Amino acid sequence: MDEFAIIRRFFTPENKGDSVIVGVGDDGAVLRPSPGRDLVSVVDTLVSGVHYPPHMLPGDVGFRAVAVNASDIAAMGARPRWMTLAVTMDAAYQGWVEDFAGGIAHAASTFNIELVGGDLTRGGENVVSVQITGDVEPGTAITRSGAKPGDSIYVSGTPGDAALGLSLMQSGGDLDPRLDYLIRRFTQPTARVELGQAIGPHASAAIDVSDGLYTDLEKLLAASQVAGCIELNDVPLSQELRETVAFDDALRFALGGGDDYELCFTVPAELFGGSAEIAGVKVTRIGYVNEGEGLTCTMDGQLHEYRDAGYRHFQ
């Protein structure tokens, strides 16, 4: 099959919604936006061996490529609508592309996104870029830069699970099936799309946790030109994480490990209390925004030094 046949067979959805006037197969897609809404555009790339282990199942690569982008849409408080796909595949594409396309389709259905176009090229390694366009009521997009002193800092779910899952995948060998949950948190991360839209009217700032809770929260605080302090005992840890590694390591995974695609956000004062369930997702208050700059941590209320580099592609 040449790329045109591959696209027709694996990347052309059977049905298209009313908003898709021209879908996959022409020079471009023609889309009909909902009147009066702003657009939100995001793009993220996964490189084999950099963002995921080369032996990760192709269906998981496809799912994950969509989910990490849907997560950016969620962090803006927007609704995902349409996606395009740019895929560079290496020589082993024939055993890979069908399952990969299945993962893309699974994620599209999970997050209610329509695949409307793409480009398929040959290269030396697998590189997958997904671009999603969403929409939002004008004035309600959540940026990173609106946090104010006195706001509470929240995180959704239980960060750190995906990073431990990745670490378990990389250690290889047969794994205790009880660890499947952790690995699935890496291979099929959540994108908190409903949560993002639900907090849109309340949140002063939001970011999705891709590079690590600590470093991503630092970015949010810097963009908002404020300081923050989090209490490490309040960082929500999953039972699976707590039972698999020591407490100190669990904290390190939760603060320093990326890949969870939970949302970290700020809201005025005590809006959601110590924790709340919003759009079916638990959110937990982990600290407060202050005047100044930088992120500090406390443990049982005492200042606690935490060093974190976050993930950097270039140094």
Place this chain on the structure above:
Amino acid sequence: MDEFAIIRRFFTPENKGDSVIVGVGDDGAVLRPSPGRDLVSVVDTLVSGVHYPPHMLPGDVGFRAVAVNASDIAAMGARPRWMTLAVTMDAAYQGWVEDFAGGIAHAASTFNIELVGGDLTRGGENVVSVQITGDVEPGTAITRSGAKPGDSIYVSGTPGDAALGLSLMQSGGDLDPRLDYLIRRFTQPTARVELGQAIGPHASAAIDVSDGLYTDLEKLLAASQVAGCIELNDVPLSQELRETVAFDDALRFALGGGDDYELCFTVPAELFGGSAEIAGVKVTRIGYVNEGEGLTCTMDGQLHEYRDAGYRHFQ
């Protein structure tokens, strides 16, 4: 510099237009569409060593990555508005990224497109994906599938120049400066953005010539479920192409060589005559649409066999 510093320094435009509510630097861009227009979304990837010679100047790589996408927008008869960028860079990025970003900015200014977001990652080879969102009056987007028997087939400019330019680049050595024009047709291809919008109300179908005039016209005819016949003596050849290679080779470059990013389109009957200048670009009638399927060629009115494979990434 880490990727965040690279993005701030090289990929954050100094000014943003009124339609860009949130630009580069957040989880996503927030864009305000013009009321009542449809969106057009395109994406295309350039892989080093596949789509361009590895030694091509980084500024040209940046320009070209934008131009090939602007060309897809042009082929839909749409106006380019915003772009996002997904760039994977190899270890040599430090000597590359500034000039590459300069080429992106030059193309953005040339084609009047705003850079609103992107993702920068590290990998084993340079892979550049550009995604452009444009807009169009509802019902006026030109697809590949509207050509009707009796329509005339036109091509813009002089196809084949870019393919010869690439061939000259790859042959290496010092080149006659008179050949610069041909090489520039490859490194800085036109995107016929004004032409596309001008023919929008008239054209029944259009495609941009990326894989070769013959194979791209075949795709248009197949999508429209019609046949076509072109007269090879009517294919417009540049003086530079004619003077550099023999006539037979010139025709082969014009029909089989991609990379020109001219537009091939169909219009009812004799609308533009044998040739016309539209939006400052010469368009030439090269044939007609018929009932049936497939593309045939004539030379001086006699059936002429032409074999063409077009470019395929996968076989």
